[in-house]
Amino acid sequence: MEKELSISSSKTVFKSINIPSTSKVKISVPVPDTKTINSRFNGVNTETEDVTRQAFLQNRDTEGMKYDVKHYYKILKIGGLVLVWLICGYALWVNNERDKESYELNIPNGSSYSFVIYELPKDNKIKVILDGRFLPPYYANLTREHMDVWVQLMVMKDVPTNPEYIDNTNVISLQNVSENWQLPLANNKFLDQIPETECSKVFQLIPYETKNFTYHLLSLQFNTNLQSNFTVSMKYNLQPTNPEDGVLYAALILIILYSTIIFEVIHRTMASILASTISVAALAAYDQRPSMAELISWIDIETLILLFSMMTIVSIFSETGIFDYIAVIAFQKSGGKLWTLIYLLCGLSTLTACFLDTVTAALLVTPITIKLCEVMKINPIQILIYTVLSANIGGAITPIGDPPNVLIASYPDVVKAGVTFGKFTLHMGVGVCITLVVIGLQIKILYRDMKYYQSDEPQEIRDLKREIAAWERTAASVSSYSRDENIIKDTLLKQTAQLQNKLKDTVNNCYFTSYDTRVEQIEDLKRQYPIRNKSLLIKSGITLALVISVFFLNSFPTFCNLGLGWTALLGVILLLLLYDTKDLEGIFARVEWSTLIFFASLFILMEALSRLGLIDWVGKQTQYVITSVGPESRLATALVLILWVSSVVSALVDNLPLATMMIRIAADMSNNEDLHLPLPPLIWAIAFGSCLGGNSTLLGSSSNIICAGVAEQHGYRITFLEFLKVGLPVMLSSTVVITLYLLLCHVILNWQ
Structure with a gap:
């Protein structure tokens, strides 16, 4: 039909x-x-079609041009990076490792000791490194005992038949070709009580003439006025780094590092690996290529063990659902008020950093912050930056809050000056409390607009992107060694492709909605985010409490034998034994290995920059300016200059070598009777500058990097510029506040 x-x-x-x-x-x-x-x-429709056709063609041309630009940029980027790789490889290939041999010298009393050098320096410079029981330079006026070191030229008739033995009858003349280097020593009675220290000096040789003589050698001369023999360990380098060139190369390497990170040319971990390789290649070009054992010694293994252990503990702890539950409870207690939660998180971060350390604070507070922001349906990046800035400021309060504080508080001259745990906390705590109030008002005024806490994309798209990233990371972690693994990897990649197609459809059909402060009811949130494993929560809680307790006990000399690294590692071992799981690969896969590699590369980079002379150059310029002003304004100048130099330099390089150099300079100036500078105020300036300076950039502090790494694992990427926009104003305002605080307390009120 x-x-x-x-x-x-x-x-x-x-x-x-x-x-x-x-x-x-x-x-x-x-x-x-x-x-x-x-x-x-x-009619009109024809004209409309022509306009549409022209717009389509124009859009196609624009897209084609964009593709061409991106294509050429990628080629140029890869080509430039490969060129840098080739240059570094060539520098490391043509220069052998220079693991400087150490010589044990026994200098007799009453006569000189001669050490013959059978090679000639390339640029009329010899660097001598001595390790022995030397007094600090500022004790030179308090002792009569000393050791003199200088370089001598030996002119000979003929080439010696045995270079290892010099016949005095073959020596025609001796000539001193360098200035004298005098090192202060203790008398024989107290010599054994002096700790061994390392001293170094670059001898600039005086131009000399050998006329028509066949052969000449250089020798290092040692002489002491002690009543007994003196033992010293010596190394020398015939091609030392030119300080001016070394500082220039170090600055260039820093520019390369920060440029690649700021403009996101490559991942920050890869950027640090590349910068550290360039720095080692620069040392190799100066014939100072370190051995592999020396490179490993530059890495702070204890810090890496601490980070690895705490990452593992937090990873297991997160399986219990405790971070989600704490976020819901915090939301309930604050009534959902945004600024109440921000101040609550910042306060928690400050207290954790104060009594533990900034790294632990970042590892513990970052996941809580992320979960809380997800509950409130806001973008956590801005609030994460607030919390890590608060941790860096709070870590300045106690000697255990930040690594530079540990170094400063344990320095012998600081201990001798009477700086105890309580005195350190009192002086630093007053300044930090004032700073926290000012910073709290600053961020409330500058960032009160809700646009800073909204995302540029709808929530549905953000969730899809994070899910895709999680699937991609999981697929990348699966190897292709077996057939079963290939099947699993293909399944993961297919799921990723499906999600990417879904993302495209969602982008086309989803519209952005404004921020909605209304969230689900508290009871619904508690049902959505319960404690998932109470037994594991008890085990993890006991382990974490034990580790944190021992961390705190490490601040007392009686209990500091174990160290933070061993404490955290023993805690991980205990937790893994209590957890009793066979899936260790799954636990270790959640460790942020890229962050650990970033730190290892950064340690090598900072030591290489120090050997290129950057840190010493900064210290010498600072000391020169301080000593050049009049006595009436010398203390004020020293406080302001040390504080701001420490803050600015800590934003660019690691604050540990900087603090090491600055504390040495402060001790030298304090012991100089002509300057009359008290040591404690200089100590507070160094501590404040080292801690506050790390707030300005993403690379300025270890806690900044840890926070960014944890956030990236959760699908939130903190860029260098995002951190800089918030961190730099905070660093400037906090440093201004501390400048006024130091001048008021130690210059006007004379609180020493």
Whole structure:
């Protein structure tokens, strides 16, 4: 049976199509007639189509140009990076490792000791490194005992038949070709009580002439006025780094590092690996290529063990659901008020950093912050930056809050000056409390607009992107060694492709909605985020409490034998034994290995920059300015200059070598009787500058990097510029506040 459906029109011709079925239906499909078509093409519709066609062609050309630019940029980037790799490889290939041999010298009393050098320096410079029981330079006026070191030229008649033995009858003349280097020593009675220290000096040789003589050698001369023999360990380098060139190369390496990170040329971990390789290649170009054992010694293994252990503990702890639950409870207690939660998180971060350390604070507070922001349906990046800035400021309060504080508080001259745990906390705590109040008001005024806490994309798109990133990381972690693994990897990649297609459809159909402060009811949130594993929560809680307790006990000399690294590692071992799981690969896969590699590369980079002379150059310039001003304004100048130099330099390089150098300079100036500078105020300036300076950039502090790494694992990427926009104003304002605080307390009120 066939049924016919027809529609008539004066301007439309209908064409019938038969559809076979049990009861056939004839459907008439309208087709425009020729007159209608011509009228459309000859009228306004034709013009519209022309405009549309032109817009389409123009858009296609624009997209093509964008593709070409991106394509050429990628080629140029890879080509430039490969060129840098080739240059570094060549520098490391042509220069052998220089693991400087150490010589044990026994200098007799009453006569000089001669050490012959059988090679000639390339640039008339010799660097001598001595390790022995030397007094600090500022004790030179308090002792009569000393050791003199200088370089001597030996002119000979003939080439010696045995270079290891010099016949005095073959020596024609001896000539001193360098200035004298005098090192203070303790007398024989107290010599054994002096700790061994390392001293170094670069001798600039005086131009000399050998006339027509056949052969000449250089020798290092040692002489002491002690009543007994003196033992010293010596190394020398015939091609030392030129300080001016070394500082220039170090600055260039820093520019390369920060440029690649700021403009996101490559991942920050890869950027640090590249910068550390360039720095080692620069040392190799100066014939100072370190051995592999020396490179490993530059890495702070204890810090890496601490980070690895705490990452593992937090990873297992997160399986219990405790971070989600704490976020819901915090939301309930604050009533969902944004700024109440921000101040609550910042306060928690400050207290954790104060009594533990900034790294532990970042590892513990970052996941809580992320979960809390997800509950409130806001972007956590801005609030994460607030919390890590608070941790860096809070870590300045106690000697255990930040690594530079540990170094400063344990320095012998600082201990001798009477700086105890309580005195350190009192002086630093007052300044930090004032700073926290000012910073709290600053961020409330500058960032009160809700646009800083919204995302540029709808929540649905953000969730999809994080899910895709999680699937991609999981697929990348699966190897292709076996057939089963290949099947799993293909399944993961197919799921990733499906999610990417879904993301494209969502982007086209999803519209951004404004921030909504209304969230689910508290009871619904508690049901959504319960404690998932109470047994594991108890085990993890006991382990974490034990580790944190021992961390705190490490601040007391009686209990500091174990160290933070061993404490955390023993805690991980205990937790893994209590957890009793066979899936260790899954636990270790959640460790942020890229962050650990970043730190290892950064340690090598900082030591290489120090050997290139950057840190010493900064210290010498600072000391020169301080000593050049009048006595009446010398303390104020020293406080302001040390504080701001420490803050600015800590934003660019690691604050540990900087603090090491600055504390040495402060001790030297304090012991100089002509300057009359008290040591404690200088100590507070160094501690404040080292801690506050890390707030300005993403690389300025270890806690900044840890926070960014944890956030990236959760799908939130903190860029260098995002951190800089918030961190730099905070660093400047906090440093200004501390400048006024130091001048008021130690210059005007004379609180020493």
